[in-house]
Amino acid sequence: MTAALPRRTTRAPAALLVAASAVVALTACSTGTVATSDGEEDTTLTVFAAASLTEAFDEIAADFEADHPDVDVALSLAGSSSLVAQIQQGAPADVVATADRATMDALVADDLVGTPQTFATNTLEIAVPPGNPADVSALTDLTDPDLNVVVCAPEVPCGAATTAVVDRAGLTLQPVSEEQSVTDVLGKVTAGEADAGLVYVTDVARAGDRVEGVAFDESDAAVNTYPVATVDRAGQSPDQADLAQQFVDAVLSDDGQAVLADLGFAAP
Amino acid sequence: MTPTSERASAARAARDPAEVPAGLPRWAYAPAVVGGLFVVVPLIAMGTRVDWSNYGALVTSESARAALALSLQTAAASTLLCLVLGIPMALVLARGRFPGQGLLRSLVLVPLVLPPVVGGVALLSTFGRRGLLGESMEVLGLQIAFSTTAVVLAQSFVALPFLVVSLEGALRTAGERYDVVAASLGASPTTVLRRVTLPLVWPGLLSGTVLAFARALGEFGATITFAGSLQGVTRTLPLEVYLQRETDPDAAVALSLLLVAVAVVVIAATHRRGAGGAVR
Numbered sequence: 001m002t003a004a005l006p007r008r009t010t011r012a013p014a015a016l017l018v019a020a021s022a023v024v025a026l027t028a029c030s031t032g033t034v035a036t037s038d039g040e041e042d043t044t045l046t047v048f049a050a051a052s053l054t055e056a057f058d059e060i061a062a063d064f065e066a067d068h069p070d071v072d073v074a075l076s077l078a079g080s081s082s083l084v085a086q087i088q089q090g091a092p093a094d095v096v097a098t099a100d101r102a103t104m105d106a107l108v109a110d111d112l113v114g115t116p117q118t119f120a121t122n123t124l125e126i127a128v129p130p131g132n133p134a135d136v137s138a139l140t141d142l143t144d145p146d147l148n149v150v151v152c153a154p155e156v157p158c159g160a161a162t163t164a165v166v167d168r169a170g171l172t173l174q175p176v177s178e179e180q181s182v183t184d185v186l187g188k189v190t191a192g193e194a195d196a197g198l199v200y201v202t203d204v205a206r207a208g209d210r211v212e213g214v215a216f217d218e219s220d221a222a223v224n225t226y227p228v229a230t231v232d233r234a235g236q237s238p239d240q241a242d243l244a245q246q247f248v249d250a251v252l253s254d255d256g257q258a259v260l261a262d263l264g265f266a267a268p
Numbered sequence: 269m270t271p272t273s274e275r276a277s278a279a280r281a282a283r284d285p286a287e288v289p290a291g292l293p294r295w296a297y298a299p300a301v302v303g304g305l306f307v308v309v310p311l312i313a314m315g316t317r318v319d320w321s322n323y324g325a326l327v328t329s330e331s332a333r334a335a336l337a338l339s340l341q342t343a344a345a346s347t348l349l350c351l352v353l354g355i356p357m358a359l360v361l362a363r364g365r366f367p368g369q370g371l372l373r374s375l376v377l378v379p380l381v382l383p384p385v386v387g388g389v390a391l392l393s394t395f396g397r398r399g400l401l402g403e404s405m406e407v408l409g410l411q412i413a414f415s416t417t418a419v420v421l422a423q424s425f426v427a428l429p430f431l432v433v434s435l436e437g438a439l440r441t442a443g444e445r446y447d448v449v450a451a452s453l454g455a456s457p458t459t460v461l462r463r464v465t466l467p468l469v470w471p472g473l474l475s476g477t478v479l480a481f482a483r484a485l486g487e488f489g490a491t492i493t494f495a496g497s498l499q500g501v502t503r504t505l506p507l508e509v510y511l512q513r514e515t516d517p518d519a520a521v522a523l524s525l526l527l528v529a530v531a532v533v534v535i536a537a538t539h540r541r542g543a544g545g546a547v548r
Contacts, residue, residue, distance in 0.1 A: 177497055193392065
């Protein structure tokens with residue numbers, strides 16, 4: 001027993017070492033830095049995109065990789081303002097797509113990106129629980145004090161859009177809650193706590209059967225635009241700069257636009 | 269016998285700890301200092317971020333005052349609710365004898381380890397419009413979600429275990445000997461509770477109350493999930509801090525510091541009074 005113990009303890013680190021080197025080899029493969037059979041190295045294209053673009057960019061990136069077998073697209077998804085802050089701090093992005101003009105303008109002002117192009121728009125829609133129990137059919141219905149109406153707080157972008165459309169319609173809402181984010185609003189509607197909530201068209205599309213959407217005319221007053229741009233970063237190879245432009249083109253292409261349209265985004 | 273020495277004998281200590289100063293191992297100081305710094309440095313760091321020249325204006329804005337008032341009111345109401353429900357719960361858990369007691373104790377502690385957002389979801393499933401009890405309440409015309417009552421419920425849900433744990437621990441340490449003596453002298457169970465049991469566990473009850481109040485004051489996740497966020501109705505100070513962070517980070521930091529100050533004042537005030545009560 002005492003003789004067996006030392007042998008076991010010496011064997012374990014060796015096994016660990018093998019496992020660790022295997023892991024290192026695997027991660028090296030996945031980042032695409034390992035030479036391929038023809039001697040060329042795989043190129044990684046890093047795309048920063050707003051969280052609301054998750055599904056759309058997953059699909060566009062997959063299509064792009066299919067068209068460019070030697071390219072890996074690494075998606076980094078976060079809130080637009082976080083993405084902008086990261087790029088300003090020198091994060092290695094090749095392409096950036098934000099959920100509004102203002103955040104992209106900050107990058108333009110710092111000379112960090114090429115000319116942004118608008119690739120999609122999004123407007124507000126009324127989300128109601130399945131079956132529309134409160135029978136909401138227009139924005140004016142939301143002024144009914146007996147309804148539990150939930151909106152975004154004016155401090156956050158979706159709340160600013162809400163204020164714009166409500167003002168345009170000349171209405172005053174008395175919401176039971178002003179939420180922190182559009183997902184919180186959607187959550188209150190899917191839970192059935194709210195009779196109606198103001199969210200983006202794409203949020204209704206994403207929620208599937210859990211909510212119904214009611215479109216309204218005044219939504220034109222706040223059209224959210226999504227710009228995309230190439231990032232000029234230090235240490236970028238001409239190859240990558242070229243690929244970055246190709247990715248932007250893919251987003252703007254008919255195929256890319258079809259993906260976005262399927263998810264509820266409107267064309268610019 | 270004073271409560272202090274009584275507790276000591278109940279814990280089967282050979283001598284009163286106050287009489288013999290036990291040696292503290294020297295190595296304990298280093299990690300203790302590191303631990304202290306770990307708690308204090310972030311607070312100081314936050315203080316350095318405060319825009320002191322505008323501090324007054326930042327914390328006296330209409331929304332900040334509404335949030336502070338709401339936080340103090342709801343945390344006080346939650347603490348009261350925790351006392352009303354928590355003292356009997358601790359008594360039953362510490363003194364009662366019934367099957368499933370251990371399981372019940374574990375269940376009562378669940379909110380301690382539950383992420384508050386999950387607590388909010390649980391409360392929604394209970395008191396929400398489509399919840400277990402919510403549907404019948406809706407029939408009676410009672411709506412809890414989006415009301416200040418919802419905030420108090422959310423805070424009580426997360427704060428209750430703190431009170432129960434503290435008090436139950438104190439009750440177990442105090443033991444039942446004095447209760448038995450009082451009862452043998454003819455005191456009714458209620459008199460024993462009022463004149464003997466509760467005075468003995470007073471420090472434990474007080475620290476449990478402070479913990480519950482502090483937890484209620486800082487409650488965020490369950491509130492935002494269950495109660496919503498509306499100025500003066502459900503938007504407590506932590507929710508206001510989180511919202512202000514979006515547009516006005518200076519205001520968020522200023523309000524955070526205000527929350528810390530309120531917590532420190534409450535803890536310091538009760539701690540001093542609690543210590544006085546224990547030495548009495």
